[in-house]
Amino acid sequence: MKSEILVIKLSDLDNVAVVPHAKGLQKGTTLDDELIVQEYIPMGHKVAITDILKGESIIRYGQKIATADDDIKAGQWVNEHKISLPVPPDLDSILYVKPTVQKTEPLEGYTFEGYKNNDGSVGTKNLLAISNSVQCVAGLTEFVVKKIKKELLPKYPNVDGVVGLNHSYGCGVAINAPGAIVPIRTLKNIALNPNFGGHALVIGLGCEKLRPESIVNNASDDTSIFYMQSESNEGFMAIVDDVMSLAEKHLEALNERKRVTCPASDLVVGMQCGGSDAFSGITANPAAGFAADLIVRAGGSVMFSEVTEVRDAIHLLIPRAVDEEVADALKREMLWYDDYLKLGQADRSANTSPGNKRGGLSTIVEKALGSIVKSGTSPIVDVLGPGEKIRKKGLNFAATPAGDFVCGTLQLASGMNMHVFMTGRGTPYGLAEVPVIKVSTNSVLSKRWFDLIDLDAGEIATGAKSIEEMGWELFKMILDVASGKMQVAADKLELHNDLVLFNPGPLT
Ligand code: CA
Secondary structure: OOOOOOOEOOOOOOOEEEOOOOOOEOOOOEOOOOOEOOOOEOOOOEEEOOOEOOOOEEEEOOEEEEEEOOOEOOOOEEOOOOEEOOOOOOHHHOOOOOOOOOOOOOOOOOEEEEEEOOOOOEEOOOEEEEEEOOHHHHHHHHHHHHHHHHHHHHHOOOOOEEEEEOOOOOOOEOOOOHHHHHHHHHHHHHOOOHHHOOOOEEEEOOOOOOOHHHOOOOOOOOOOEEEOOOOOOOOHHHHHHHHHHHHHHHHHHHOOOOOEEEEHHHOEEEEEEOOOOOOOOOOHHHHHHHHHHHHHHOOOEEEEOOHHHOHHHHHHHHHHEOOHHHHHHHHHHHHHHHHHHHHOOOOHHHOOOHHHHHOOOOOHHHHHHHHHHHHOOOOEEEEEOOOOOOOOOEEEEEOOOOOHHHHHHHHHHHOOOEEEEEEOOOOOOOOOOOOEEEEEOOHHHHHHOOOOOOEEHHHHOOOOOOHHHHHHHHHHHHHHHHOOOOOOHHHHOOOOOOOOOOOOOOEO
16 A cells, blocks of 8 residues: 655655645654654645745746745644745747657547537537527527427437527627627637537527627628518518528538548547646646647647636746747747736636635645646647637647636637546536536546546546546546546536636627
8 A cells, every 4th residue: 555645746846745645744743854744734735844034935847836925834834824926927038949849659540429510520418509699699599599409409319409609798889899809709609619519500589689690600601690670571470480490401411411520630639637636737637638648649629728827837837838939939929817806806816716725725826836737748839729629639728718718618619529628626517518527636526426527637636546547637638528438527417607708708
């Protein structure tokens, strides 16, 4: 039996270590190097492993995460009340040097059963998507979705489901403001998500600012747009009947789709965190990063996102850009977000939540250093603006806010066909549009939420499994879920969140 791990230190440079045990560390506990714990320290929190003087740096992951506000003695608890946030890395002073690309061995022979699309993308589900151009028709969409589920779906056994893509955009917005491009292209690109087989149907009202033609990909096809205000219908049920008959045409086509064997290179995996804790950067994110590297080696695509959670680690990401253009694009997205936050009189420290802090994440810098680990070690081949469609295989940075539903919605628009979501505090997060594998950062959560979590990466902290073993397990789970062989917890329980658009433009 392996001896119990009392604290976890990730770099020799670190002057703090994290407590992995569910019961925390009791006062008086002796650590490996004769260090005595001075006060009770809860699970996920940090203990000083050397004396740290006022003004000195707190080092975790070999990087500065904060400055000590007072002297901290070895063995004392290091939390957000004793430290201050350092300034973020200065974008102008990070110089780009083209990295020497290390050849990695291609990973061959891994496949999944997916639905091939005409545009070359591959779905992991076969769904009818009903989008709309304005929130006014959300009620009609909901009504029709329920009716289709009950009356039509049983006739089309190869169709996995029907989803209504309701949102809050479409009217009462400054549609020509520069920021409007983000929600508009998001809606347009979501309709192109591989899981909808190129068959999204758009319901419009008729008088709204956002024209359905601008978000549908095949406007010339008279089965793709329906206007509720069309004068040919009298009464609500006539309207519903019209939508039902359009939907049926799409269902007939979707029902022809069958799963076929596809190479792992057809995966487009969106990585995200929500409700992070101090274990995120030790367990779940390193395992996700390992799986991300496997996907990239197999020729597939991985996206990581959440600008405020990479901002403080940008100096570690820029050197991984494949060329200067990508490095500049990374800086550009950071700068755009700095300005966006400034406009709202906030900064990146607004990111950390009370739950993050209770989980041991004292600052956004600490959160960011743990967060970027999920990108693995591959070169960054491209940077996508919010809601842009993926263009290149390999590791992509898709710029999004960090809020779970906004990030998930934007990654859907970028074309993800699988979602991997790491959580430490616990969230029931799920999306109807794409399978979401939920990975727990600690075993306490996986045990308590045994039916909500798909994979327990907490076993890394206890020493039961290595990062490599857990990374392979996640990679194989991604293939099984993508094939429809395994159903994720959120789908079993039908726990699905709303789409939430990112709209940096003004309302009118
Ligand atoms: Ca998030």
